[in-house]
Amino acid sequence: MKKIVYILSLALVVLLSACDDSTEVKSEWQIAQEAGFQNVTLKIGSDGYNSVTSLSNAGFIVYKEITDGNGVKPLFTDKVKVLYTGWYKRDWSKGDTYKNAEGQIIKNKVIFDSTSFRANNPSTFSVAATTGGYYSSGGLIDGMSTALQNMEVGDKWEVWIPQELGYGAIPQTSIPAYTTLVFEIELLEIVK
Numbered sequence: 001m002k003k004i005v006y007i008l009s010l011a012l013v014v015l016l017s018a019c020d021d022s023t024e025v026k027s028e029w030q031i032a033q034e035a036g037f038q039n040v041t042l043k044i045g046s047d048g049y050n051s052v053t054s055l056s057n058a059g060f061i062v063y064k065e066i067t068d069g070n071g072v073k074p075l076f077t078d079k080v081k082v083l084y085t086g087w088y089k090r091d092w093s094k095g096d097t098y099k100n101a102e103g104q105i106i107k108n109k110v111i112f113d114s115t116s117f118r119a120n121n122p123s124t125f126s127v128a129a130t131t132g133g134y135y136s137s138g139g140l141i142d143g144m145s146t147a148l149q150n151m152e153v154g155d156k157w158e159v160w161i162p163q164e165l166g167y168g169a170i171p172q173t174s175i176p177a178y179t180t181l182v183f184e185i186e187l188l189e190i191v192k
Helices: 002-018 028-044 142-150
Strands: 048-050 060-067 079-089 097-099 105-107 109-114 123-126 156-161 181-191
Touching: 028 060, 028 156, 048 142, 060 142, 142 156, 142 181
Parallel strands: none
Antiparallel strands: 048 060, 060 156, 079 109, 079 123, 079 181, 097 105, 156 181
């Protein structure tokens, strides 16, 4: 009996050591958020930019131009003034609001930050993304940095950012981990 237990224990150790730690089991949320970004990419087509920072090179953003500006593009080292609204959807297969099975109206579009919350006072940002592509105090996520470096002063874009160029696995106060983000950004000026 001891021999069988020893053999089973050894087999279990070998089996567990053979497992690849890099194998990621994705949550339903992460899968749905990735699918939402892929669907937007298919709808919009080729209007996108690869990450322009040397920090992550983890993917690309997709955008839709709302207003065409005619100014200069900011550099990686510049500071800019912008108006913006950042949001995400709980369920990318549904509209911004919808009725559930009980007839309740569900707010699906979650606005997590906006200059409109601050009387539309423009925000000033350094264009450079933070290390690792993810946001930390005082810097931008890679996706926002990429968008700003490709916009002209006067442009207003709606930008979809995959989680790899957003907050990734790091949840924020009101944003779950692995969330596809959307920003409406108006580039007002380059601060000198």
